Amino acid sequence: QYDVAQAVETWFSNGMVSDDRSGSSVDRSKIDALFQKYKDQDEDVMSIQGVLALAEDLGLEMTDLRVTILLAYLNFVKLTTTKTDFLKGFSELRCSSVSALGSKLTKLQGDMATDDALFKRVFEYAYVGNLEVGQKALKRDIACMLLPVLLGSRWVLTDDFVAFLNSTGQDRVSKDTWKTLVPFMKV
16 A cells, blocks of 8 residues: 555655665755756756766767767757756666766666667657757758667668668658657567
C-alpha cells in the first residue's frame, strides 16, 4: 500500500528530489549551485554558452554523444534550458557534481547500444533539440552529422542512409522521416 500524502510531502520536503531504492541521493543545493555557475548572467536560463562551459569542464567536445545525452535530460531546446528543467535533469541523472555527471554520461553512452528507451529518448531529442528557431524540419547537413554519432554501431546501414539523404537534393529532413528511421532500422 502506498501513502500518496507521505510521498508528496517527502518529494517537496527534499526539494523535489527523492531518494532512489539504492539509497543514493542528490543534493539539490549542489545542483542549484551548478545551475548558478552555468546559467546566463542576465536571465535565469542556461544558454549555449553555459553548455559550452559545462562540456569544457567535462572534457567533452560538443559533437560527443554524451553532450547530446545530457541535453536530452536537460530538455535543452531553442538554445536554452530553464532552471526547472536543469534541476529536474540533474535529479533524474542522480548527479550533483560535474565529476558524477561525467561518470553517469559515460555509462549512459554505453547503455545507448542496448537500452531502447534511452536510445529513443536521445534520438528523438536530437531532432527537436537541433531545430533552428522557427523551423519544423531539421537541416539535412545537421541530420547527416548527427546520425553517425547517434546510431554508432547500432545500424550497419548508417553510412548508406546518410549518403541517401545527401543524394535526395532535399535541404531538410522531416520529423516523420526521422521518427520512422528507428522502426525501419529493425526491419
